[in-house]
Amino acid sequence: MAPKGLFLALCLSALLVASWGRKVRHYQWEVGYVFWKPDCQEKVMIGINGQFPGPTIRAKAGDTIVVELKNALHTEGVVIHWHGIRQLGTPWADGTASISQCPISPEETFVYRFKVDKPGTYFYHGHYGMQRAAGLYGSLIVDVADGEREPFHYDGELNVLLSDWYHQDINTQAVGLSSNPFRWIGEPQTLLINGRGQHGCSLASHVLEGLSACEINSSQCAPVTLPVLPNRTYRLRIASTTSLASLNLAVGSHKMVVVEADGNYVQPFEVKDMDIYSGDSYSVLLTTDQDPSSNYWLSVSVRGREPKTQPALAILNYHPNSATKLPTSKPPVSPLWNDYAHSKAFTYRILALKGTERPPASATRRIALLNTQNKLNGYTKWSINNVSLALPSTPYLGSMKHHLAGAFDAERPPESFPGDYDVMRPATNPNTTQSSGVYVLDFNTTVDVILQNANALSANVSEIHPWHLHGHDFWVLGYGEGRNTAVIFPYGWTALRFVTDNPGVWAFHCHIEPHLHMGMGVIFAEGVHLVSRIPKEAIACGMMGKKFMNLP
């Protein structure tokens, strides 16, 4: 038996280290409910391997990630989306229920296997119902391949995964959003940094008036400390998987240089504070050039909605100060929540690093998407060109590949909206329609998408929507390039360009969890006939399972 065992071991290591040092990184995860105190109040959350947030995946560009995901929820399906990973050639691993795969049933295991081709700061999260908001997320960081170098220098790295947290369970949130009368989820109770926050108090109560001190009753809600040495440069990897909140981040007395956005290098620019919308990720360089006898606050606060949530604070801990030594200064003051000029100025500064691939000079198709808030039989919805997205139970990838009629609405959704639509006022007729229709795009063509924001149901209200495209990076024609998530500001528009070079079916949607739940998204399909080797288990459900099941 010994030689056989040895042979097996040799085979395995051969598998694990592919040519040119590219590795297969293997993870075994179990998704299940856990008791957790993310903000010192105990709730039931979705954890991975008993932990919240989920484990950090760390790999090098060119590596293959294999996640064996076992669903240990009791009655719920589950999927995980690898946000920012393009899934070139593996559209079934995109982790979007109804779109790229069947939800993984309780007690079943699905194997996600995909390449991380581009270095960058990414994350992963649930993409079924509102499970992301229950805590199903974590970081995914891709370093440059061996022998490659980043186009900037740093001495150390700090990871900052941002999220918002509601005390109300996601079932209650979801049924409220789907109720008539409509019940809005409201503002989050707590902002979390790396899954930790403190509810109804401030770590900086000793320097801020009117705020009570935090009683930390668990290491699960202990303040986050970011250890640094003086006079070094650190790369802060910052990502936001908030359910709702748009955020602003600042570090007391320190400036930051933005160098990466959504896995794409940007032309470096210096900021005192930065905005982060749900679905965004950034790298910023921070030099520890301040008085080393102090620690400093990293502060995260709400933007774009009237803030009702305390800023989240972490401690930038200069060596050799104690990690628990609270800064004696006040946390940095964030810009006014509705200072959109400040937000736009930041966003418009994001430009691709010089020398980066240029977008194609022109597009062959142009799709204009009007974002509106509407009513459907009295229920509140979000719509795109007056169509509110209703996802089918049979995933598109299987039904489109196998030409299964009736699995989704055959009618193509509209490519434009009336030219005289007044985006500055509530719609004259707020009623909308619902559909699971698909935008079918020609393979290997260039598509322009113009997102047009509008007034919501109430007068003088227009909200921020950070739109995220699966399977692709896109160029922002207006203000920047090379991203997978772009914001549209209230009443504003954003023009994007992308190339349909990734056969599959891809969601394009507002990354705000309740907005997607209310229909704010569209489906793009491209070159589905070119997709091959879809694992059966990805599509063996719904109408596919029945139609193609042959019993003896």
Next chain:
Amino acid sequence: MAPKGLFLALCLSALLVASWGRKVRHYQWEVGYVFWKPDCQEKVMIGINGQFPGPTIRAKAGDTIVVELKNALHTEGVVIHWHGIRQLGTPWADGTASISQCPISPEETFVYRFKVDKPGTYFYHGHYGMQRAAGLYGSLIVDVADGEREPFHYDGELNVLLSDWYHQDINTQAVGLSSNPFRWIGEPQTLLINGRGQHGCSLASHVLEGLSACEINSSQCAPVTLPVLPNRTYRLRIASTTSLASLNLAVGSHKMVVVEADGNYVQPFEVKDMDIYSGDSYSVLLTTDQDPSSNYWLSVSVRGREPKTQPALAILNYHPNSATKLPTSKPPVSPLWNDYAHSKAFTYRILALKGTERPPASATRRIALLNTQNKLNGYTKWSINNVSLALPSTPYLGSMKHHLAGAFDAERPPESFPGDYDVMRPATNPNTTQSSGVYVLDFNTTVDVILQNANALSANVSEIHPWHLHGHDFWVLGYGEGRNTAVIFPYGWTALRFVTDNPGVWAFHCHIEPHLHMGMGVIFAEGVHLVSRIPKEAIACGMMGKKFMNLP
């Protein structure tokens, strides 16, 4: 077009009324979360067509019930079990996840189609995870066929569906039960009659000291009134779908005559109060022979566990008194919770109506099942002969019918337990094992099952377990006959006999929801090779879905 439409209509009505007046009764249901105030506190519950409890199904013996069940939950599968219906020839319609069918996925519809062959008082409920405890249940009443008569007379009928209600959501309950350290769900907050109760108060506060009056803030928690005429005989149909509580029911100043148990006629006997365990159903005759100027309390209280839950009260409303006229007497006093002699005396009086079919004189197989509370890697479980039931993700009915290896544990569970096991003390070794193994029974044979209760993990604790058998009625050899749910008393044993005349795979389990969740059940399979025409959609999931999916 008109003639074609007419032809269709004629066909449909031909379908609806089969020969001998037997009807197809058609229901379209949508299962989804709703806001509801079952005890005047608003929670999220599972409702059917927006209502809690679900609609009452009413049919005649021989009718066919067709329920088109659409799952409108967000991420959860769902099934419904038709408790007490034997599903002769339709084992795939028994509504047990992992056993008879795949959970119905969100947005999908499954059609339950089955015959109700025996008149009686039944109910239905969720049978996946702990969804029953979230409110997924309702009444199912089968009258005698046209031309048939019940063996007793009554002038009117009143339906009383009993349940218990927890304020904690079922996810939190389930994760607590599956946690180490173990978190028990505790006693229910409220007992419900027909889905209505009042939390933390008593309708009888005007005649009971120390209890506050109820503030009814919704018709969803309004007192249940049972309208009667004086000097008539009423059939009370009583069923219990409690998650945990064993109950005692009494009607002030009135006696009751028990005439039916679990859809089987019993030798009539008179009681002042009666016990009802989870899974039980009864009919009792009540004669309105009391002073008609008063209304009277129907009172339901907890038995067998130290009661921490207020009795539920309903008003027996004598015509022409106002329905809101509260009885001036105190509610009937229920026996002490631990007066097991009283409980046993009631249970032992339940005997089949004379002339009912006798059990076979002997059995060909005898299975002794020891019920113990155990530890599995530190987690608290319930076990049968030291095996805690772990349900597979691929339903047995499909995998056994199609000989799919590996879908469940091949090892057969033990038929007996050590003769020297001391049921009066905690187990010397509390450790248990987990398995999805099946008791395979020869078709058309007689099987005896002896259920033996034992001491739980703590000394001097032995609990009530009402065991429910799917697909069959059984004879209770010890104390009665013809039932589908039988109790074992603390430290006690109960001997059952049944005939394996229903090809399929059938659960036999403790009807207490958290006990089943913790493994307290076994699986019987009989004549699975004789099962034919299983609808694909019942079994197109898990390993079946993958193995038998043939893609072009």
